[in-house]
Amino acid sequence: MTKKINKRDIGKLLTQWNQEFAIFVPSKEGDTTKMTSWDGKDVSFLDWYRNTVIPPKASFFPPLEEMFHFQKNKGSYDLELPASDGQKKLIFGIRPCDAKALAILDMIFKDAYEDPYYLSKRENTVLVGLGCTNPYDSCFCTSLGSNPSDSANVDIMLTDIGDQFLMEAITDKGKSLIANTSGLDDATEADEARAKEAQETSYRKVTKRVDTKDIEERLLSCFEDQDYWEKVTAKCISCGICTFLCPTCYCFDINDELVKRQGVRFRSWDSCALPIYTKMPMENPREEKWQRVRQKVCHKYEFYPMNFDVIACTGCGRCIRQCPVNWDITQILASLPVKV
Amino acid sequence: MPVIDISHRKKFLAKGNVYLPHIVVIEKIIDETPTVRTFHFNFKDEKLRKEFTFESGQFAEFSVFGIGEAPFCISSSPTRSGHLEFAVQRVGRVTNALHRLGVGAEIGCRGPYGNSFPLDFLQSKNLVFIAGGIGLAPLRALIWNVIDNRDKYKNIDIIYGARSPADLCFRYDLDSWNKDKTVNIVTTVDKGDESWTGREGFVPQVLEQVAPSATKAVAIVCGPPIMIRFTFPVLEKLGFTPKQVITTLEKRMKCGIGKCGRCNIGNLYVCRDGPVFSYAQIKNFISSEY
Numbered sequence A: 001m002t003k004k005i006n007k008r009d010i011g012k013l014l015t016q017w018n019q020e021f022a023i024f025v026p027s028k029e030g031d032t033t034k035m036t037s038w039d040g041k042d043v044s045f046l047d048w049y050r051n052t053v054i055p056p057k058a059s060f061f062p063p064l065e066e067m068f069h070f071q072k073n074k075g076s077y078d079l080e081l082p083a084s085d086g087q088k089k090l091i092f093g094i095r096p097c098d099a100k101a102l103a104i105l106d107m108i109f110k111d112a113y114e115d116p117y118y119l120s121k122r123e124n125t126v127l128v129g130l131g132c133t134n135p136y137d138s139c140f141c142t143s144l145g146s147n148p149s150d151s152a153n154v155d156i157m158l159t160d161i162g163d164q165f166l167m168e169a170i171t172d173k174g175k176s177l178i179a180n181t182s183g184l185d186d187a188t189e190a191d192e193a194r195a196k197e198a199q200e201t202s203y204r205k206v207t208k209r210v211d212t213k214d215i216e217e218r219l220l221s222c223f224e225d226q227d228y229w230e231k232v233t234a235k236c237i238s239c240g241i242c243t244f245l246c247p248t249c250y251c252f253d254i255n256d257e258l259v260k261r262q263g264v265r266f267r268s269w270d271s272c273a274l275p276i277y278t279k280m281p282m283e284n285p286r287e288e289k290w291q292r293v294r295q296k297v298c299h300k301y302e303f304y305p306m307n308f309d310v311i312a313c314t315g316c317g318r319c320i321r322q323c324p325v326n327w328d329i330t331q332i333l334a335s336l337p338v339k340v
Numbered sequence B: 001m002p003v004i005d006i007s008h009r010k011k012f013l014a015k016g017n018v019y020l021p022h023i024v025v026i027e028k029i030i031d032e033t034p035t036v037r038t039f040h041f042n043f044k045d046e047k048l049r050k051e052f053t054f055e056s057g058q059f060a061e062f063s064v065f066g067i068g069e070a071p072f073c074i075s076s077s078p079t080r081s082g083h084l085e086f087a088v089q090r091v092g093r094v095t096n097a098l099h100r101l102g103v104g105a106e107i108g109c110r111g112p113y114g115n116s117f118p119l120d121f122l123q124s125k126n127l128v129f130i131a132g133g134i135g136l137a138p139l140r141a142l143i144w145n146v147i148d149n150r151d152k153y154k155n156i157d158i159i160y161g162a163r164s165p166a167d168l169c170f171r172y173d174l175d176s177w178n179k180d181k182t183v184n185i186v187t188t189v190d191k192g193d194e195s196w197t198g199r200e201g202f203v204p205q206v207l208e209q210v211a212p213s214a215t216k217a218v219a220i221v222c223g224p225p226i227m228i229r230f231t232f233p234v235l236e237k238l239g240f241t242p243k244q245v246i247t248t249l250e251k252r253m254k255c256g257i258g259k260c261g262r263c264n265i266g267n268l269y270v271c272r273d274g275p276v277f278s279y280a281q282i283k284n285f286i287s288s289e290y
């Protein structure tokens, strides 16, 4: 069931979907870009959007989120979970790498104990992917089993074929949504051929590479090489940007606020780049910067694969683009002093 | 792929929202040392009092509402019902707030979390317990369990140390174990005072002097990281293989369920895969990350 839609009709399509879903589209907000609630008309993102600075994980795992609130009565406490808005959501234009990041996050949030906050939002959301035609120099998704047109982790996939988007339903969710959508044309064989060509062109535009062969063993073999880690992390200023903006980073902190008798427990993004993250009253196992950056790299390329059989990096390149001191994870991975 | 045994990892079945604590009530407070207190507590909900079960070695997240949450091992033994216990050293925000509470105060508790001591593996073995300071808290949850099933285990050695005589926790336990003829206990302090007539010396040194045999034995170690780091080599010297050494670890924790990320040692999470580990599991990473 492959369809197509004229680019100038995207506004109409979103209006139609808006009846059932809250729609989120790439938006500019101050100096940054992220997925925000659609205003009902603006589709100019089709012209400027390459990828958002703030990853779509923020829609499922917000930077700050209430876990429950409580009321103090004398010495007793009544706890209450936040009301769910129950609203169905649709994210329009998510990039393949970021959709893959959500699939990676699903594993940790489902593991052992289910995380109700993340999973309830995830279940309520339809992902409409948009293939990349203009990847950044810092993108390296093709080294991690994905590519700029990868439809593996979305419900509906769009491919730019000139004046139109080819529209494929990938999951059952996507199929039923397309079946209930009016104003779509059937794609022809020629359209599909054009899409294939566009996808091949995009694929060739991703030129940055990492070699992931035996990466777990290679990282393990130089885990204790302090000189190496110190050298390659010397310029890092421990700002945490590369983790906050990473679409697969999920670390969080939990804190309480109590004003008068009303309290709230909330969680907020945290980062292994910050010393307080592991600080205990008497000791800190990752006091030194090189230990923390090593944790970031090893978590993505060694530990997460050991636990979930997938590298927790999609090659989205955000950590390279946004780092204030031009630290580059691909250079680290390429220069490991492997001892075999 | 590096081989690390994670077969003990458990699949938990949680009902409802795992982050939502139960209300428990403090029933008794014992001053162990100037900075350590034991709290006896019970669930406010009658049904939970009956339903709640745990195993020696597991921990829970306790919260003072409005201040925050922190993990503590359950320091009582599941063989002794009626109430539950946890011990708190006053070191930070949450622990200070806990120390300010009195009997009758309500706090939050969610758990039990983590794995537990491998009772099957310990059966019919000689057990060598090595603890420092408040590190005795998780071990006493096991020691009482073992004593309550005494015929299942062979010799019991306990080596317990603290910085000074005033820092020895659970003296009432030390007294009963001293009286128990089936238990060999050695207590030591780093530095004694005028009234101290017992041993002096750090736990790893005393362990070397006591030199328990490694034959058919398992060492169970808990204490500050520095003590653990120096104890492993001594045990190796005494002939204990990494599989014969079990430890329960402490890290900064928040979620307690393997999500928030901070308590890892390599690919293992102290909250989810531990807190009980064999030395064999963690020795690749322990030198520089613990």
Ligand code: SF4
Residues within 6 Å of the ligand: A235, A236, A237, A238, A239, A240, A241, A242, A243, A273, A319, A322, A323, A324, A325, A326, A327
């Ligand atoms: S973004 Fe760059 S400077 Fe900031 S923590 Fe990451 S590597 Fe270090």
Ligand code: SF4
Residues within 6 Å of the ligand: A242, A245, A246, A247, A248, A249, A300, A312, A313, A314, A315, A316, A317, A318, A319, A320, A329
């Ligand atoms: S580590 Fe960097 S390239 Fe990999 S997913 Fe995170 S931000 Fe993207």
Ligand code: FES
Residues within 6 Å of the ligand: B252, B253, B254, B255, B256, B257, B258, B259, B260, B261, B262, B263, B264, B269, B270, B271, B272
């Ligand atoms: S305490 Fe959150 S992962 Fe262990």
